[in-house]
Amino acid sequence: MRSGSPVYRRGAALALLVVVLIALPSVVPAFFINFVMTQTLMLGLAAATIVFLAKYGGMVSLAQFLLFGVAGFMYGNAALEAGSRGLNLGWHPWAAVAFALAVTTAAAFLLGALASRTTGLYYLMLTLVYAVIGYFVFAQITEISGPSGITSIKRPELLAAPVSLYYTALGLSVLAYLGFRALGRTAFGLALQGMRDDPVRMASLGFNVPLHRTLAFTLGGFVAGLGGLVNVWWNGQIDPASIGIGPTLILLIIAVIGGVSYFEGAWLGAFVYVAMSTYLRDLPLIDRIGITEARFNTVIGAIVLLIMVLSPQGLAGIADRLRRRPTRPRRPAAGSADETEAAIRRAQLIDE
Amino acid sequence: MTSKRRPLPAAEPGTAGLVPVVQVRAVKVAFGGLLALRGIDLDVEQGERLAILGPNGAGKTTLFNVIAGDITPTSGTVAVKGVDCTRLPSRRRPRLGVARTYQKARTFEGLSVTDNVYLALAGHYRRQRVPWRSAVDRRLRDEAGRVVASVWLGDHRDTPAGALAHGQKRQLELGMAIATDPDVLMLDEPASGLSRGEREHLVELLDALAESVTVLLIEHDMDVAFRVARRVVVMADGEIVAAGAPEQVRADPKVHEIYLGSEGRS
Numbered sequence: 001m002r003s004g005s006p007v008y009r010r011g012a013a014l015a016l017l018v019v020v021l022i023a024l025p026s027v028v029p030a031f032f033i034n035f036v037m038t039q040t041l042m043l044g045l046a047a048a049t050i051v052f053l054a055k056y057g058g059m060v061s062l063a064q065f066l067l068f069g070v071a072g073f074m075y076g077n078a079a080l081e082a083g084s085r086g087l088n089l090g091w092h093p094w095a096a097v098a099f100a101l102a103v104t105t106a107a108a109f110l111l112g113a114l115a116s117r118t119t120g121l122y123y124l125m126l127t128l129v130y131a132v133i134g135y136f137v138f139a140q141i142t143e144i145s146g147p148s149g150i151t152s153i154k155r156p157e158l159l160a161a162p163v164s165l166y167y168t169a170l171g172l173s174v175l176a177y178l179g180f181r182a183l184g185r186t187a188f189g190l191a192l193q194g195m196r197d198d199p200v201r202m203a204s205l206g207f208n209v210p211l212h213r214t215l216a217f218t219l220g221g222f223v224a225g226l227g228g229l230v231n232v233w234w235n236g237q238i239d240p241a242s243i244g245i246g247p248t249l250i251l252l253i254i255a256v257i258g259g260v261s262y263f264e265g266a267w268l269g270a271f272v273y274v275a276m277s278t279y280l281r282d283l284p285l286i287d288r289i290g291i292t293e294a295r296f297n298t299v300i301g302a303i304v305l306l307i308m309v310l311s312p313q314g315l316a317g318i319a320d321r322l323r324r325r326p327t328r329p330r331r332p333a334a335g336s337a338d339e340t341e342a343a344i345r346r347a348q349l350i351d352e
Numbered sequence: 353m354t355s356k357r358r359p360l361p362a363a364e365p366g367t368a369g370l371v372p373v374v375q376v377r378a379v380k381v382a383f384g385g386l387l388a389l390r391g392i393d394l395d396v397e398q399g400e401r402l403a404i405l406g407p408n409g410a411g412k413t414t415l416f417n418v419i420a421g422d423i424t425p426t427s428g429t430v431a432v433k434g435v436d437c438t439r440l441p442s443r444r445r446p447r448l449g450v451a452r453t454y455q456k457a458r459t460f461e462g463l464s465v466t467d468n469v470y471l472a473l474a475g476h477y478r479r480q481r482v483p484w485r486s487a488v489d490r491r492l493r494d495e496a497g498r499v500v501a502s503v504w505l506g507d508h509r510d511t512p513a514g515a516l517a518h519g520q521k522r523q524l525e526l527g528m529a530i531a532t533d534p535d536v537l538m539l540d541e542p543a544s545g546l547s548r549g550e551r552e553h554l555v556e557l558l559d560a561l562a563e564s565v566t567v568l569l570i571e572h573d574m575d576v577a578f579r580v581a582r583r584v585v586v587m588a589d590g591e592i593v594a595a596g597a598p599e600q601v602r603a604d605p606k607v608h609e610i611y612l613g614s615e616g617r618s
Contacts, residue, residue, distance in 0.1 A: 187474040188483040190463060194471050197460040204420060205528070206446035206475030215481065 014177075021170055025163050034162045038234055039274045041169035043254060044267030045176055045227035049220035050255040051266050052180050056189060057216050058119065058196030060260075063111060063127040065251045066134035067104050067221040069243030071228030073138055074100035076150035076238055086150045087143065093156035101225050108221020109214060116210035116217070119199070131248045139240035149239025153232055169230045176223050177263050192216050253300065257307055259314025268315045276300065371434040373398045373536055373566045374419060379428030381414050381590075388414040390590040391428070396566055398535075401558075403569045403581035405601075407610060410587040412570045413455055416540055419568070420452045421445045432536065446476050449535030453528075453542060455570075457521035461514030465505050465524055468513050469496040469531050476532035496531065503527035504553060519550045526557065536566045543573040555579050578602075586610065 025033045046068045053059040077087040078096035091099065115126045138145040159165055183189040191212060194202045199209045232238050254273050258265025277300075281293060291299055311317040374396040381389040389411045396402055404412050417423040419430055421442035429438045432448045440448075451472075460468050473492045474480060482489070500509055503523040508516065513524060522542060529537055539558075543551050551573065558567065558580050571577040577584070577598075584601040586594040594604045601607055 183483060186483050186485050187471075187479045187489060188481050190467050190471055191474065191480055193463055194460040194468075197462050198458050200422065200442075201454070201458040201460070202471070202475075203441070203443045204422065204445065204452060205472050206443050206478075207471075207480050208443055212481065 018170075018174055022167075025166065030162070033166050036271075036274050036278055038162075038166045038169050038230070040267060040271040041166070041173045042227045042230040042234065043251065043274065044270035045169065045173050045230070046224045047251055047255040047258065047266035047270055048173075048176050048180065048263055049224045049227075050252065051258075051260055051263055052223075053216060053220050054255070054260045055263075056184060056192040056196065057213060059115075059213065059217070060124050060252075061127045061217065061220065062124060062248055062252060063130040063134070064220060064224045065243055065248040066131045067108050067224040068228035068231065068251075069134065069138070069238065070107055071100045071104040071225035072232030072235075072238040073145055073150065074103045075229055075232050076153045077144055080150065080153060083150065083152065085142065085146050085148065093154070097156070097229060100229060101222065104225030104228070105218055105222045108225075109218045112214040112217025112221070113210070116213040128248075131243075131245065135240050135244045138243070145238075145240060147240060149237060149242070151237040153236050153238070155233035155236075159233060165230060165234055168233075169227075172226050172230065173267060176226075177267075180263055188212075188215075253304055257304060257314055259311075259316035259320075261313060262316030262320065264319070265314050265316035268319075272303075272315065273300070276303070371431075372396055373400075373433055374568070375429075375431040375434075376415070376419065377429045377431075379415070379418055379425045379430065381411075381418060381423060382426045388590050389418070389425070392590075392592060394585065394592065396536075396568065398566055399564050401567045401569070401580055401582045403571055403577040403584045403598075404587060405571070405574075405577060405584060405607075406587035409589075411590040412587055413540055414590075415587070416452065416538055416568070416570060420450060420538060443475075446532065446534075450538065451529040451532055451534035451536070452538035453522075453525040453540055455540040455544070457518070457525050459513035459516070459521050459524050459528070462512060464510050464512055465500055465516070466493065466496050466509045468524055469499050469527050472496075472528040472531045499527045499531045500524075503530075503557065519546045522546060523550070523553070526554070530557075530561070534565065536568065537561070538568045540570045541572060542569070543571060543576045551576055 021037075024037065046064055049064045049067075050061060053061050053064075075096050078089045078091045078099045079093050080086055080088050081090035082088055089096075111127075111130050115123055115130075118126055138149075139147050155165070159168060184193070191202065191207055194205075195207070195209050195212060202212075203209050235242075250273065254269040255266055256269070257272055258267070258269025262268075277296065280291070280296065280299060281287075307314060311321070313320070372395040374394070376392050376394040379389055379392045380387065392411075392415060394415075404415065406412050414423065418425050419432075421437065421440055421444070424439055429436055431437065432445070432450055435448060437445065437448060460471065463471070470489075470493055473496055474482075474489075477488075477492065479488065479492070497509060500506060503526055505516075505520060505523055505527065508520065513521065516524060522545065526539070526542060529539070543554055546554060555576060558569075561567065567580065569577060569580055571580075581598060584594075584596065584598050585592055586601060586604075586607050588610045593610065594601050594607050596604075
């Protein structure tokens, strides 16, 4: 049917965007790449896991930033040879990567299994509890972190150049975006969407709903862990405060700004957030109207409110609507043929 | 290829020595203090077309839920094809060849009509957790397309189920239930809310099912029930009060009493 052309257009747009992003470091200042864009991509990657779970599974998770942090802490513990905190296992960086991802995935499996029988508000609350517990685990167990966290974490030599982190985050983001979208059309992904709509029916069709939800959460945790690794390489350190309630909520806000039902929205929201937090203070006269660093959250809040009022589907929702607009005149034309046909049929029925 | 996975015994329905397809023994279900089922015994032979009638609150749907595994009975046993499945979760029942529809159409609103049927097939052919698409999925998808056409939804393959009209949702539910070639097909008020033309469709569809398929039907529409069913069971207050051939039950004074006394639909 005609649905082929929007698919191609979307693919072409994505390919063009990726080409632009690959070429970007040779065009724009290094600060924009290494600070704004790298952060955008890794936060977007983590936010995309919120979108994945919410969009397909109807599970709004507040534990994604915790898993993002678990990967970072585990990498720090395994990779560091000496330091005041952590296990200082001194492993090879790539062994530490494997370890961090394994622990994150296992933690996600356990936490996901515990939450797999809850839905809706309870899922949100339970994952919030995970986030809080996670914070205290790393804040209080000094063997693996302690309140001041793990510092001077080195990244693998392969990624020594700052721009390589940008490319890593870009590659992972593209893979996650394509992977999540493709998964939505497989048996696993369709079943997850079925469970979002009616879990009881899915069970009577032969699906193990709790296991399915657990596996989805595990996958989300794994991908969040990938983002967490980029984060810890980028930051060079990690402490419990960086995975506390504040950052946890910011990740949710990023997903909401972008639009929770669009994967694009995760990165869009992350870009808006990072750009605002980076450039707001540089705007001319901004402090004259009372917006100072301390009031940053107020500005973010106001912007979230504005977006929610304008488009409950977030920025990606606005973009989607704008994109659909030019094609609209064509649709009634195609539809009207059907309508005419139906009208003729109705007329014939009346005649009879 | 996808159908006929297990050869069905060529035995006549009700052949002596054959285990009943569905065997319900002394099933009681209590919801708190309320006894929804007060000891039900029911045997259903292979290929039988059984209608369960009764006023609202008689326990028909509860009995369905017990047989389909959505409710574990408080006491008593349920066996399908001779396998005791009293405590088997509902997700294991499709493997026994049980498929059902619900009183209120339960479709996956956000998914297309074809995807709804595809999920029924994926659940049956153990592809629940396959995270890629292969040739098998293409075949299942083709099969889903055929099923969708067979329930007269061919023009709505890509329509989200949530956008279907009520009657179309019922057709889709039926499609999801028959897609897997079940041995036991359980339909909970399939005709409710359907127009007359749609009811004709439904009866036609049920008539077209293979002889070997056992059909259990809850129905308020007597016309549909008596046209489809060869045997009728009447329930009231969690008990079976009458059973037999349609004419027999229609003439039963007890049945009249129940229906007249309950101000229910007749």
